[in-house]
Each structure stands twice: as C-alpha cells, then as structure tokens.
Amino acid sequence: MDETDLKAKRVGVLMGGLSREREISLRSGAGCLQALKALGYDAAGIDVGREAAAQLESERIEVAFLALHGRFGEDGVMQGLLELMGIPYTGSRVLASALCMNKVRTKQIAAWHGIPTPHFAVFDCSVDPGAAAAEAAGRLGFPVMVKPCDEGSSLGVAKVDDPASLEEAVAVTCRDYNAALVEEFVAGDEITVGLLESAGGLDALPVLQLKPKADFYDFNAKYHEGMTEFILPARLPDGITSRAQQLAKQVHRAMGCRGFSRVDFMIGPGGAPQLTEINTIPGMTDTSDLPAAAAAAGIGYEELVRRMLLTALLP
Numbered sequence: 001m002d003e004t005d006l007k008a009k010r011v012g013v014l015m016g017g018l019s020r021e022r023e024i025s026l027r028s029g030a031g032c033l034q035a036l037k038a039l040g041y042d043a044a045g046i047d048v049g050r051e052a053a054a055q056l057e058s059e060r061i062e063v064a065f066l067a068l069h070g071r072f073g074e075d076g077v078m079q080g081l082l083e084l085m086g087i088p089y090t091g092s093r094v095l096a097s098a099l100c101m102n103k104v105r106t107k108q109i110a111a112w113h114g115i116p117t118p119h120f121a122v123f124d125c126s127v128d129p130g131a132a133a134a135e136a137a138g139r140l141g142f143p144v145m146v147k148p149c150d151e152g153s154s155l156g157v158a159k160v161d162d163p164a165s166l167e168e169a170v171a172v173t174c175r176d177y178n179a180a181l182v183e184e185f186v187a188g189d190e191i192t193v194g195l196l197e198s199a200g201g202l203d204a205l206p207v208l209q210l211k212p213k214a215d216f217y218d219f220n221a222k223y224h225e226g227m228t229e230f231i232l233p234a235r236l237p238d239g240i241t242s243r244a245q246q247l248a249k250q251v252h253r254a255m256g257c258r259g260f261s262r263v264d265f266m267i268g269p270g271g272a273p274q275l276t277e278i279n280t281i282p283g284m285t286d287t288s289d290l291p292a293a294a295a296a297a298g299i300g301y302e303e304l305v306r307r308m309l310l311t312a313l314l315p
C-alpha cells in the first residue's frame with residue numbers, strides 16, 4: 001500500500017475513549033478529522049468505547065488514525081485490538097506504546113541506554129505513604145515531583161516542598177492510581193522535541209521551550225491559551241538544542257517507537273537535558289506542542305496530519 005492506495009481507504013479517527021484525557025483527545029481528534037477531510041480523505045470520527053471492535057466494523061474502517069491519549073488508547077490496548085482486526089494504524093505499535101505509557105519503564109530503559117533522566121523512587125501502593133515519603137525524601141531531598149506512572153496531561157502531577165506534603169501527595173496518588181513516582185525536581189528550563197518518521201528516516205523538529213506562568217507545565221498551562229509562553233525555536237545554546245534532538249531520537253529508537261513521538265526534557269544544571277517522558281500520541285489541539293513545533297519547521301497542521309497518517313504504512 002502507498003499514499004495513493006490510502007486515498008481510497010476509509011480512515012477512522014479514533015478519539016475520546018475511556019481515559020481521563022478524554023476531553024483533550026476529543027479536541028485532538030476534531031482537529032485531525034477536519035485536516036483529513038480537507039486533504040480529501042474519506043474520514044470519520046469515532047468516539048471509541050468498550051464496543052470499539054463493533055464500532056470499527058460498522059463504520060467500515062480500513063485505516064485507523066489514533067488521536068487517543070492515555071489509558072486504552074495510547075498504552076497499547078487499542079493498538080492490540082487493531083493488530084487483531086488487521087487494521088493498519090498510525091504511530092507506535094503495542095510494545096512501545098505500553099512501555100512509553102509507563103514513566104518508570106521509560107526511565108529504566110533510558111538509563112540502561114545511558115540517557116540522563118532525573119533520579120527517582122517508585123512505590124507500589126501496598127506500602128504505607130508515610131514510609132514511602134520518608135524514604136523518597138531521604139534519597140532525593142526537596143523539592144520533588146510526585147506523579148502517577150501512567151497518566152498524561154499533567155493529571156495527578158504535583159510539586160512538593162516538604163515531608164508532610166510529600167506524604168499527602170503519595171497518599172493522593174495511591175488513591176487514584178496503583179503506584180507513585182517521586183522524581184527529583186529539575187529547576188532548569190523545560191523543552192520538548194517532536195519527532196517525525198518517514199520511509200526516509202527519523203527527523204527531529206525544532207526544539208520547543210515552554211515557560212509556564214504556573215509553577216510547572218500543569219493541566220491549566222497546557223490547555224489554556226496564554227498560560228504558557230512558547231519559545232520556538234528554544235532560546236538555548238545550539239549545543240544544548242542539538243543534544244536534545246539527538247537524545248530524543250535515541251529515546252524514540254530505544255523504546256522501539258514508530259512514526260512520531262514527542263520527548264520531554266528538563267534542562268539540568270550544566271545544560272544537560274534530562275528525560276522526563278516520551279509521548280507516543282502527542283496532543284494535536286490548537287494549543288498543543290507538536291503542531292507548534294511542526295509549524296516552526298514549515299509543516300502546517302494539515303501536512304503534519306498527512307505525514308502522521310502515512311506512518312500507518314511504516315513497517
């Protein structure tokens with residue numbers, strides 16, 4: 001199959017879904033659907049639920065464009081269903097999707113490859129939050145970030161400055177998730193690197209620097225216009241941005257990703273980018289990072305969506 005064959009296929013934009021990032025995914029999906037229609041594709045939006053297989057069948061979907069974020073969509077579950085149904089789909093396959101959804105697995109694999117990532121401690125929620133907090137505090141000091149291992153959009157992410165708040169944050173994380181990741185706070189600049197892959201190879205987009213008005217790039221800073229300053233390309237020494245692009249490609253390959261991804265780093269002391277996570281289905285809303293980075297490379301939103309769709313043809 002090539003691009004011409006794709007034009008004759010019915011494309012399903014899978015969006016919404018069952019995760020806590022549902023609302024964001026509906027926004028990502030609406031943008032992608034509109035772009036695909038403008039490009040001349042026979043495309044339909046599908047808000048996928050538990051009956052996803054039946055929905056794909058009744059809509060006669062032949063190729064899936066995944067605009068799902070989080071659980072059941074970005075984590076390998078939907079990818080597994082599509083593999084089973086024999087429907088080609090955009091982006092990473094099952095294993096890479098599952099690994100990248102989990103920040104601890106990502107950090108472990110990155111560390112194994114010599115890619116710098118902030119020090120961390122992880123607790124399954126069978127341990128007492130007080131004991132977990134004490135251990136993390138002893139190992140990492142303050143401040144720290146407390147996060148779920150497998151969520152996105154900064155949901156459940158907190159910055160914590162003292163032992164009592166750490167215990168509280170671990171307890172809160174354990175109420176909603178089954179593990180808590182406590183990570184050393186990196187006080188430097190935040191950047192993200194978009195990657196696009198074609199049959200010709202893997203390319204890094206210009207590095208985007210994020211300056212949230214809040215303490216960190218939280219949910220509000222991500223999805224409300226004006227809450228974050230985008231510096232594009234990043235105002236950082238060339239050596240740092242090219243290093244970040246090189247590291248981002250290394251992370252994408254180490255995790256076994258396909259097609260596209262967006263890799264987040266905090267710039268540590270001395271200018272070393274430290275990996276915080278990789279997103280296999282980056283946001284595609286009008287305030288999202290990937291479309292902005294693509295635009296800075298002269299790739300408009302529709303062209304970006306076209307290139308993302310073509311990743312369904314990659315091996």
Ligand SMILES: Nc1ncnc2c1ncn2[C@@H]1O[C@H](COP(=O)(O)OP(=O)(O)O)[C@@H](O)[C@H]1O
Nearest residue numbers: 118145151152153154155183184185186216217
């Ligand atoms: N180790 C860290 N040091 C400083 N800030 C961090 C750290 N980890 C995360 N953050 C901040 O929290 C935000 C969300 O964390 P992230 O790990 O990217 O989770 P999510 O998957 O929800 O995007 C980041 O964009 C950044 O602003």
Ligand SMILES: [Mg+2]
Nearest residue numbers: 153154264277
């Ligand atoms: Mg992130």
